Amino acid sequence: MAIGGEIVLTQKAEGGAIGADLAIIQGTAADQVKLPAALGDRAKGVTALAAAAAGKSLPIIILGPAVGTAAAAITAGSFVKVAGTTGKLQAVGGEGAGTTIEVVGIALTSAAADGDKFDLAVVPFRYKV
Numbered sequence: 001m002a003i004g005g006e007i008v009l010t011q012k013a014e015g016g017a018i019g020a021d022l023a024i025i026q027g028t029a030a031d032q033v034k035l036p037a038a039l040g041d042r043a044k045g046v047t048a049l050a051a052a053a054a055g056k057s058l059p060i061i062i063l064g065p066a067v068g069t070a071a072a073a074i075t076a077g078s079f080v081k082v083a084g085t086t087g088k089l090q091a092v093g094g095e096g097a098g099t100t101i102e103v104v105g106i107a108l109t110s111a112a113a114d115g116d117k118f119d120l121a122v123v124p125f126r127y128k129v
Helices: none
Strands: 007-013 021-027 032-034 044-047 058-068 079-082 089-091 100-108 115-126
Touching: 021 044, 044 115, 058 100
Parallel strands: 007 032
Antiparallel strands: 007 058, 021 032, 044 058, 058 115, 079 089, 079 100, 100 115
């Protein structure tokens, strides 16, 4: 759930249910979002609440404090990116030279394992290693 002070868009789930605290990407229409297609996708934001089915509205945090779901251990202060098609997040690292990284934000607290929730500052940007 949102922490407070975030910038939020209301969007519709595309393709089925989408859980809370997950990274999502732009859907087919301007008002739709969906789960990522692959590791490292450019996220539109992080879901603040779940949508039970396709077409249901859900709030998307596009900037500011949020809660994320980890795909593995994450250390506070790490940049995080989309971990894969589940919408979970992982710490940036290990990318080869010349790789463009789509950062979702910065972990404000640590996560010990897959499925753990952590506080996150959603600050999307990209950089090249």
